[in-house]
Amino acid sequence: MPLLEVKDLSTILFATDKKIEVVDKLSFSLDKGKTLAIVGESGSGKTMAALSLLKLIPKELNSKITGHVFLDSTDLLALSPQDLRKVRGERVGFIYQNPKRALNPVFSIGNQLKEVLYYRTNLDEETIEKEVIKALEKVGIASAKEHLSSYPHQLSGGMIQRVMIAMALLLKPKLLIADEPTTALDVTTQASILKLLRELQEEEGMALLLITHDMGVVAEMAHDVLVMYATQGIEKSEVNHLFKRPLHPYTEALFQSRFVGTGLPKPIPGTVPSPRHLPKGCHFAPRCPKRFALCDQEVPMFHTENSEVRCWLYE
């Protein structure tokens, strides 16, 4: 049985004038020790989907989340706010794209890390400090003890992302959700952070849900991939299959728009539609070079030998 099983996850935002569906019946599963990458452009709904798993969408957006999110067979969406709060952090860790904004600028690193254990465990202060230092050392921060009194602004972007990873791992979660964890970082730093995540995953047997728009990061990290486009999952596949033979015309176009080798990439014409004005039927049809008559009808996920794809070509 998979560690995480998401079934028909839908998220609707109630704006003043209109109901906006930002995640549309998303289903996927993730096994212990594996990495699933959710790939898509901005506006595809990938971050909204990740936030919906733990009901983390800001209150002011007025959201309604439906479907099931089974973590070890408990449906997270059915939990009371108190129980869900225990799941966040303890069983599921979260790291964000912009680590600087995720830390409080007026408290020291040590303070913010210790707080986690202080509220979530019954450990005494001395043990808490030891655990925090151990966690910082584990993510490769040298002289961890001295860094306890550092403030976020004193650390580089790469260091702060390491601190965030240490914080997310303090309570040994079974699932780590990482939303564009290296997008704001330099290439050399990106390489070392991705390596760290892989090593930690191997050691702890943690499952990783990786949200990214970078196919290079996917190639390096993922076992399975879910491609999202305009609120929907449109292709789900094992990573080698996806890179060898992408099925959905959007996935294909996404691969052609990558910077690889020495030639100029081929852009996808047009832009991602806003979830306020989604096309009828296949959401990619207006930009699709292969569209035909069937495309204005709603498309289900079709199962092929190695993958699932939301395109009438594979009926």
Next chain:
Amino acid sequence: MIEVENLTKYFKVGTQVLQAVRGVDFTVNKGETVAIVGESGSGKSTIANLLLALEDLTAGKIIFEGRPLTDKRTREEKREIQIVFQDPHSSFNPRMKIKEAFFEPLYVQEIYKTFSEAKPKILETLSLIGMGEEALERYPHAFSGGQLQRLAIARALLLNPKLLILDEPLSSLDISLQAQIVQLLDQLKKQLNLTLLFITHDLQIVRTFADRVVVLYLGKVMEMGETKTLFQHPRHPYTEALLSSIPPQNPWEKRDPIPIGDQLPSPFDPPSGCPFRTRCPYVMPVCSNPIPEKKEGSHSWWCILDQLPEVRHWLSN
């Protein structure tokens, strides 16, 4: 077209001196695309600011088409070098319609006195990026990031610059938009015979787009040369490390990034000799002495080694 010699910029911060750019030499020839590559803190954006006279030089010379440029530029000199910044949302005034944002530089430069005189020029420039009159009455917030970046490029072209500096023009954009903007730049470059100075930390983009590359580290040039040569046969360990950290193209290709850590030494007190020696896997005692330039044709590097110890094949094509 542009030649910089011993370009140097120090900033005073309290009682300390931050050495942002430390004696950089390079040239950009007419019609060329030159990329300046480096991590954050390498001084690449400071170089852009110096070329635009947004900062005063601490030392060094900038020679543009044979004439030295000082910090006090004439109106004509200012026109000749323009820039496109990383974040298009913050490079437009949110309260100005596109029409006003486009008229302003033409007015300040006293090229046109009224909008109606300027309109044909503005429309002509908008047509370069595939936009028309309907854009004029709209505010920046009505455009997506990709559209705004196209507008920022068009606005930079209004004054017919000879050199266009692009400071991380793609890093705030999604991958499919990055491809669109690069294609637009490539087309504009051919159409208008532009010279481009492309500042970025993304080596993969450099590889598809630049003719020559300057690798910068802690305010100094480590290596420069033609893109192809540099990618196939890097001479400096820093360039090698940067290349090795490009993510693989496919999941079945495993890469092996050279571990150099992610801590840049302090720019207040940069290491003597080779600045990269504190992170270099091949460091030797002699690296703290001044490093002479090595040359092979147009390829230059500043490392005591003639060859990297092992040839690594991380590029499949």
